[in-house]
Amino acid sequence: MQNTWYPVLAATGLYTFLRNICLRVETANETIELEVTVEGIVDILTLAATFGTTYIVRFSVEPSLAVPLLNAIPVITYNLDLIGHDISVRIRKTTAAGAGTLRAKVVYAVL
DSSP: OBTOOEEEEEEEEEEEEEEEEEEEESSTTEEEEEEEEETTEEEEEEEEEOTTOEEEEEEOSOGGGSOOOOTTSOEEEESSOEEEEEEEEEEEESSOSOOOOEEEEEEEEEO
16 A cells, blocks of 8 residues: 555564665555664665565675675665664555555564
8 A cells, every 4th residue: 555654673672683675566666665763763765666676775884794696686785784772664655556565574683
């Protein structure tokens, strides 16, 4: 549904280390917003997505620790580590091009 935030991760009270987020939408020409909140600081990434494409948002200050990915997968890299006791991730579509499924997966560790 358009403009509805869907929670993907809510880690409260745990020392959490965010590694990457995978996003995918099954409709062409959709705009996806990814909201990451760490210790109350909100960042929003807006992505113009194409049908059936998986996007990976990677967080790392150490490129050598990054997992090699297939060249066909678009990767958006943020050169920062996201670590905190209160981390949440939400996703939404801001366009209504179709009724395609919106998917997200977060890879994280509890330290």
